[in-house]
Amino acid sequence: MYALKLENVKNRNLYEELIKLFLPPSRYRIFTDSDAEIPEDAVIFREEGDKDEVKRQIYQYLNQQTGLRPKWGILTGIRPVKLAGELCRKLGSEEAAENYLQEKYYVNKKKTELLLRLYRDQQRELGVPEEKSAGIYIGIPFCPTRCLYCSFTSNQADPEEMERYLEALFSEIAFVGRNMRRDGIFAESIYIGGGTPTSLDAGQLERLLSQIRTHFDLSRLREFTVEAGRPDTVTQEKLEVLRSFGVDRISINPQSMHDKTLETIGRSHSTRDTLRAFTAARKTGGFLINMDLIAGLPGETTEDFEDSLRKTAELMPDNITLHTLAVKRSSRLKEMDEHFHYRFQEQTEEMLEKARAFLTEKGWRPYYLYRQKHTAGSTENLGYCRDHSMSVYNVRIMEEAQSIIALGAGGITKVYYPRENRLERVPNVSNYEIYIERIEEMLERKRKNLFRR
Template structure:
């Protein structure tokens, strides 16, 4: 076991996050020691300077000890494209990439990926923010819970969903009034979850009617409904989605391997995914995103390639390639605490193959984000055919626009461009508490949205 001295609890937390990318937690120990002795394998003192300097010390030590490097170096943040954009305010692209490689230890392949995503985003036109805002509406229900899931979603019930929607409708009306008073408008609207199409037909109809009538204007450029699981999709629901102006949906296979779908708790098979795509196209929905997950249990690179090839046959406008993130609240980590550590190399191969294949097929990477506990310390990348990039996805990662989030677990971020500052307005996560405290949630927005 490696023993490393650190000056305080904050440093221990920050550096342990980096160490986990090299080793199992049982293979190292960070000890808070103001006056460390020579018995430690590495001493990270308060005099090490900035947090980046401390990370560099630990990164270089573990890289030497293990013979491994990390593609993302010392970066542990969610938004590396935003970091690149900030660097480019005072540097050339070559200078920014050199800084990422030298100070942050990011690999050449990942700096090139960041540059490619950034260039794609430059080709997308955005409205001025404010008055343009993004709107997120959360539906925290699913038909069942997947093996890897840690999101605050709940198995749907009629009584629970009815009470939740009653509260959500109140919040929709209040927020619509507030942004109208300010002269703002919804540039993009995204209904996510959970699985929004786990609602029944009448519930979905009323929700979309209210959203359309309260938020959609002639300046609204994008309306997305995350359908998610194909077993929740039928012709009636898709017609309702199209009727109320949503031109984008997500149908998320995660994998096209039936044995994996069964193992991870998805209550559908690959053929249902194909059927859902066909049905959506007949209902006149022009843009479909498909999510795939690299690193699922029991899958190897051949399985992932099979899934990608099958999804490409469906011709979605967007394909988002996720790296499996093994969260503490998921059932997967209860079964295998070392899963993310063990599967890194195979997952990296899957992502590399996906990137090469999608570029050959005419897709280009347009947004990117990272999460904690990802297999191989990798990334999630959204690919799009030119002209089909999601404004909402780019905006939420760039954090250069107010995003107003409604529903349980929603965290609104109000952007003040003059100060380049965000103010958070959180809703409670538990949907039952959200229902009980809906008036408080509304009041938070009444005072916070300004």
């Protein structure tokens, strides 16, 4: 058992997330100034202004004790590409940023090179967001089933409940659209996520998209995405509705191409459903298609993951996003095995490394990256694209240089102030029933904190 004392520290979580990269919670105890009894052998780390210096000290100590050297160094945030960009601008060159990431943040060479490549490609292809532009997120918090690893706002609800939710959401769409027009804000991208938006029937989708077309200025829209993540919810009728309203990007997410795994993780679709949905989407035409896979799913071997990747790549989707399984606090997997991600670190890293080599050979390239807590090997989620098929919304939400206006239950609006380079969060409540009951309060929050009226 390791005893670690954090002196003069207000936010212990900042350091505990780093400690967890080396040790499971069962192998350490953290003490602070408020603790009455502290073991004599406790190793002391004192914060005196420079939090990164404390992180470096913790990293060096635990590296010596465990022999581990996490590839992301002392970085625990989810947006390392954003940091790389800030360093490039601050230090004046990619070379200086690369040295800083390796020497001050202990990020290894491969990860550093990946960050700088992503930043360079994103800037070249998408540039800087226009003034007064915004990304729009609209949440549909319903799914056919709840996955084993899920911690998102998702619910199983009957059609009547979905109708009640849509009526409240339509009020927010009308309110936001009206105020955006008045303030001269325009949508650069729209992303309808969830949950599973295609849990709605074709008629409900048509009404939702009609509301968006009515209330938002779409004349400068660069991208319109709808998640169709559960293949079993995708029908020809729904695809035709999406296409008729100008949706040009969808996600069809197998997660695995093995039916046994899908059953284990609580997905209600089969591999056959995935192939059927993808074929229908390609036949309908007009969509860039993303497909998600997850490395490190329970019961899967490296060979299983490689097989899923090969089968997915054979379909030639425009984007493939590789996620690392994260053991989230509110997921069923956390309740079953809270140390799951510690036991499969090497295997998950092997999966992702083989996937990188395979996708590069087949013509995909990485274009956006984010990290999550409690992933096996403290790895990353990495989106790959073909040709010029970067998702505008995915890049913008990670670089945090544009306001993201989020509507619906669980949506968190992030208002960007470019002069100070800062964000202010304006959250909606997560529970969809409470969202319906308090919709006027949600509008008032946006009126005061987004539109400043």
